[in-house]
Amino acid sequence: MSAERTVAPAVRDALAAACPSLSDAGPSDAVCGVAPSFVGSPASTGEASALLRAAAAAGLSVVPRGAGTGMAWGLPPDSCDLVVDMRRMDTVIEHAAGDLVARVQAGARMEQVAAALAEAGQQLALDAPADATVGGVIATGTAGPRRFRYGTPRDLLIGITVVRADGVVAHSGGKVVKNVAGYDLGKLLAGSQGTLGLITEATFRLHPLPPAVSWVTGEFAAAEPAAAAVAAASGSALVPSAVELDWPAGGPLRVGVLLEGTPSGVAERARRVSELLGSAGGSAVAAGESPPARWGRLPSSGTVVRVSFWVSRLAEVLAAVSACGDAAGVRPAVTGSAGAGVLYACADPAAGHDAAALFVAGLRERLVPGPGSPPRGSVTVLAGGVLAAGAVDPLGPVPGLALMRAVKDQFDPGGRMFPGRLFPGGG
Amino acid sequence: MTAAVEALAPRMRDICGAGNVITDPLELRTYECDGLTSHRCVPALVVLPGSAAEVAAVVRACAAAGVPFVARGSGTGLSGGALPRQDGVLIVMSRMRSVIEIDPVSRRAVVEPGVTNLSVSKAAAPFGLFYAPDPSSQVVCSVGGNVAENSGGAHCLKHGFTVHHVTGLEVVTPAGELMWVGDGTGVCAGYDLLGAFIGSEGTLGIATKIVVKLVPLPETVHTLLAAYATTAEGGRAVSDIIAAGVLPAAIEMMDALSIEAAEAAVRCNYPAGAGAVLIVELDGPAAEVEAELATVRSICQAAGATEIRAADDPAERAVIWAGRKSAFAAVGRISPSFIVQDGVVPRTSLGDVLAEIAALSSSAGIRVANVFHAGDGNLHPLVLYDDAVPGEPEAAEALSGAILDACLAHGGSITGEHGVGVDKSRYMPKMFSAEDLDTMQLVRCAFDPATLCNPGKVFPTPRLCGEVPGPSGRRRGVHPAVAAGQAEIF
Numbered sequence: 002m003s004a005e006r007t008v009a010p011a012v013r014d015a016l017a018a019a020c021p022s023l024s025d026a027g028p029s030d031a032v033c034g035v036a037p038s039f040v041g042s043p044a045s046t047g048e049a050s051a052l053l054r055a056a057a058a059a060g061l062s063v064v065p066r067g068a069g070t071g072m073a074w075g076l077p078p079d080s081c082d083l084v085v086d087m088r089r090m091d092t093v094i095e096h097a098a099g100d101l102v103a104r105v106q107a108g109a110r111m112e113q114v115a116a117a118l119a120e121a122g123q124q125l126a127l128d129a130p131a132d133a134t135v136g137g138v139i140a141t142g143t144a145g146p147r148r149f150r151y152g153t154p155r156d157l158l159i160g161i162t163v164v165r166a167d168g169v170v171a172h173s174g175g176k177v178v179k180n181v182a183g184y185d186l187g188k189l190l191a192g193s194q195g196t197l198g199l200i201t202e203a204t205f206r207l208h209p210l211p212p213a214v215s216w217v218t219g220e221f222a223a224a225e226p227a228a229a230a231v232a233a234a235s236g237s238a239l240v241p242s243a244v245e246l247d248w249p250a251g252g253p254l255r256v257g258v259l260l261e262g263t264p265s266g267v268a269e270r271a272r273r274v275s276e277l278l279g280s281a282g283g284s285a286v287a288a289g290e291s292p293p294a295r296w297g298r299l300p301s302s303g304t305v306v307r308v309s310f311w312v313s314r315l316a317e318v319l320a321a322v323s324a325c326g327d328a329a330g331v332r333p334a335v336t337g338s339a340g341a342g343v344l345y346a347c348a349d350p351a352a353g354h355d356a357a358a359l360f361v362a363g364l365r366e367r368l369v370p371g372p373g374s375p376p377r378g379s380v381t382v383l384a385g386g387v388l389a390a391g392a393v394d395p396l397g398p399v400p401g402l403a404l405m406r407a408v409k410d411q412f413d414p415g416g417r418m419f420p421g422r423l424f425p426g427g428g
Numbered sequence: 429m430t431a432a433v434e435a436l437a438p439r440m441r442d443i444c445g446a447g448n449v450i451t452d453p454l455e456l457r458t459y460e461c462d463g464l465t466s467h468r469c470v471p472a473l474v475v476l477p478g479s480a481a482e483v484a485a486v487v488r489a490c491a492a493a494g495v496p497f498v499a500r501g502s503g504t505g506l507s508g509g510a511l512p513r514q515d516g517v518l519i520v521m522s523r524m525r526s527v528i529e530i531d532p533v534s535r536r537a538v539v540e541p542g543v544t545n546l547s548v549s550k551a552a553a554p555f556g557l558f559y560a561p562d563p564s565s566q567v568v569c570s571v572g573g574n575v576a577e578n579s580g581g582a583h584c585l586k587h588g589f590t591v592h593h594v595t596g597l598e599v600v601t602p603a604g605e606l607m608w609v610g611d612g613t614g615v616c617a618g619y620d621l622l623g624a625f626i627g628s629e630g631t632l633g634i635a636t637k638i639v640v641k642l643v644p645l646p647e648t649v650h651t652l653l654a655a656y657a658t659t660a661e662g663g664r665a666v667s668d669i670i671a672a673g674v675l676p677a678a679i680e681m682m683d684a685l686s687i688e689a690a691e692a693a694v695r696c697n698y699p700a701g702a703g704a705v706l707i708v709e710l711d712g713p714a715a716e717v718e719a720e721l722a723t724v725r726s727i728c729q730a731a732g733a734t735e736i737r738a739a740d741d742p743a744e745r746a747v748i749w750a751g752r753k754s755a756f757a758a759v760g761r762i763s764p765s766f767i768v769q770d771g772v773v774p775r776t777s778l779g780d781v782l783a784e785i786a787a788l789s790s791s792a793g794i795r796v797a798n799v800f801h802a803g804d805g806n807l808h809p810l811v812l813y814d815d816a817v818p819g820e821p822e823a824a825e826a827l828s829g830a831i832l833d834a835c836l837a838h839g840g841s842i843t844g845e846h847g848v849g850v851d852k853s854r855y856m857p858k859m860f861s862a863e864d865l866d867t868m869q870l871v872r873c874a875f876d877p878a879t880l881c882n883p884g885k886v887f888p889t890p891r892l893c894g895e896v897p898g899p900s901g902r903r904r905g906v907h908p909a910v911a912a913g914q915a916e917i918f
Binding site: 097098099100101102122142152153155156163165169170171172173175176177178179180181182183184185186188189191192193197208209210212232235236237238239240262263265266269270307309310311312313314341342343375376377378379381396397399400401402404405407408409410411412423424 | 531532533534535536538556577578580584588589591592596598601607608609610611612613614615616617618619620621622623624627628637639644645646647667670671673674675712713715716719720772773774775776801804805806839840841842843844845846847848852856859860861863864865866867868869870871872873874875886893
């Protein structure tokens with residue numbers, strides 16, 4: 002982490018001229034312990050552009066921020082002079098209900114967008130925290146259980162406006178669902194953690210709100226039958242919206258299946274999913290109209306490791322988490338979208354950084370193939386003090402790192418956008 | 429430049445085998461165009477590599493010599509994305525056509541790029557699975573080409589495009605490095621290079637292995653055909669279906685002229701005298717589809733349908749689809765030449781845009797047949813003309829451009845699924861600002877700083893990639909053969 006930097010008064014004046022709401026940063030503005038000098042809250046894409054231009058002229062490092070719900074997730078910035086707070090840009094600009102499309106400013110909160118869309122019986126089908134902003138959800142690539150059916154932000158994003166590190170405003174996509182004109186910058190920005198630019202507007206494809214929903218759950222005493230149940234539900238033609246697994250440390254495994262549709266259709270499908278879970282060996286199989294405990298929730302403390310895999314390896318993944326957890330002594334809890342091949346293994350918050358790092362290293366050794374082999378998944382550290390302590394590389398051996406760095410260098414040659422957030426040693 | 433390519437031929441024979449390198453002028457000519465036959469350019473050299481390692485070696489040889497290269501799948505693209513370069517190498521992927529692996533539990537397949545789209549679904553069928561993107565050319569088009577174009581199809585309304593169904597790629601970078609992008613599962617660790625690569629029209633590298641999602645075959649499929657007096661009435665039914673919260677697998681519409689053509693070509697026996705035919709397909713669990721079918725049927729009726737037909741078995745469904753699927757080729761029966769347009773408008777603007785197209789058509793004195801993916805606003809106006817009549821090709825081209833202007837004026841796009849390629853790069857500045865295009869090309873600079881990989885496509889003006897200039901300083905946005913008057917455009 003860099004030492005405190007002193008910013009010349011003239012720089013402050015230039016930033017304030019670009020963005021009149023500029024204020025001095027307070028203690029609560031620190032990003033993973035790194036204290037910024039200023040917070041700017043642009044009211045428009047134009048103002049955001051002017052602010053980033055001024056920051057570029059002064060060589061300042063910039064950290065975009067939405068509601069701040071995900072700020073603690075990821076590596077701390079190498080430096081942070083200016084936080085750009087997007088919460089003033091919170092308008093749902095356009096909801097074209099007949100087109101199932103909405104254009105929103107990046108600072109709009111998910112619950113606020115949901116309320117606006119619900120008036121027309123529609124939704125943005127992403128399970129993200131209600132108080133998170135749209136821009137934050139895109140930048141972090143946040144998606145919950147329904148990623149099984151609807152995908153992640155990159156899959157629902159059809160247009161984006163972004164301010165580059167040099168202040169240039171760029172768009173890609175548009176406001177039609179079907180569009181292959183030009184490169185899709187939205188894909189790159191989704192999950193980029195603020196390191197490629199500042200997202201100011203987004204256009205999404207929407208879905209109708211289902212008239213009825215049902216959660217079917219079953220408990221399993223061992224990993225193999227739970228994995229079989231997940232495979233059966235996710236491979237069935239009953240079109241589940243989510244196929245989740247929840248395995249608290251020391252507890253039984255719970256498989257949860259979400260169905261959305263018409264009341265009679267959902268009732269019939271829930272009956273058949275219940276049969277699937279029962280014949281896979283599930284006990285206490287039940288269907289209900291409200292989500293089971295911890296549905297789509299991740300722990301708020303401790304190390305969170307995302308493991309992605311091909312579903313046929315689920316039992317092997319669970320065995321690896323169990324064995325590596327025992328070896329490292331981290332008592333992992335496992336939860337996530339098993340049917341979509343994504344689980345979150347969460348180490349006991351009481352476990353130390355060394356233990357968490359050992360856990361991650363063990364998982365990578367067992368689950369991530371060596372270079373040259375076809376990739377069959379990744380082990381990514383999303384959160385935890387272990388990141389700030391520098392005890393672990395968040396991405397590990399993922400393919401294409403050199404190309405990712407080349408993309409970063411093109412978009413942000415000065416390395417000023419959330420430097421160090423994604424790649425250790427800058428980026 | 430040609431000398432540089434000639435010098436490459438022996439090296440290419442070493443890499444691919446003598447029988448897989450084409451230098452004979454007559455044979456080269458068979459590769460002069462893709463599905464956009466109005467642009468032709470004979471490549472200097474054609475190679476047919478048989479493995480990813482061979483593709484990498486071919487690209488490395490091109491990169492070392494500073495020779496541009498273009499990848500080609502089955503050559504069905506409709507925007508000239510695989511138009512060769514007279515100063516370059518055409519890399520034809522059709523020998524790499526094996527389905528390497530199917531994992532039914534994971535619902536994933538690993539295929540080579542030359543595999544045809546439909547053969548993936550055929551290979552998956554024994555496991556009760558299919559590959560969802562279904563471009564009309566699916567019998568012949570390659571999955572590698574689908575990746576380049578981010579292909580959709582009639583059913584992408586519900587099931588999504590290629591980008592939603594590819595979870596990993598092995599690629600040869602423009603520098604000739606063989607590597608994977610994506611972790612193979614569809615989860616992004618780091619930047620979504622996979623998402624950037626898919627739909628980049630062959631300008632960021634060449635895919636050599638493709639991991640695709642497979643989807644359980646739907647339990648039930650119902651197809652409904654509704655006939656209307658006008659496209660406006662059909663359009664109202666479409667809006668009402670969406671407003672009712674139903675998301676069909678496909679919603680297609682044809683106007684009177686395209687029905688006439690389909691009738692002449694395949695005797696599809698659509699309701700006589702119909703001004704528009706709407707095809708709605710519903711798929712999913714039986715428990716849901718039956719209810720949706722009832723809703724859709726009553727909406728279609730209320731919108732003024734003169735006749736409704738329904739099909740729930742594959743043979744009957746095929747009869748309904750026959751006319752729609754034949755439409756592009758069928759217009760050949762009623763016009764010597766035609767341009768297939770590919771604009772998109774917000775679904776709610778369909779009626780207005782169709783009226784504008786009709787007005788443009790009548791003022792130009794050129795017929796336009798309309799076939800479209802009504803559910804997602806993707807129009808395929810077929811501009812009919814006679815290339816033997818002086819002035820008609822130019823007038824048709826002008827009308828085709830005016831249709832795109834109308835789409836853009838309604839907040840739409842210049843291409844929904846055919847791509848920009850060489851055909852539409854000149855329209856890109858109408859849709860995107862100079863800053864937008866410059867920013868997109870930052871991605872190009874990261875992948876292909878020397879601008880050797882399918883240059884001259886997508887972007888009207890290339891960006892200079894910092895301190896790494898291309899080996900040839902005279903590359904321009906317009907395909908050089910076109911600029912030099914050596915490519916035939918008709």
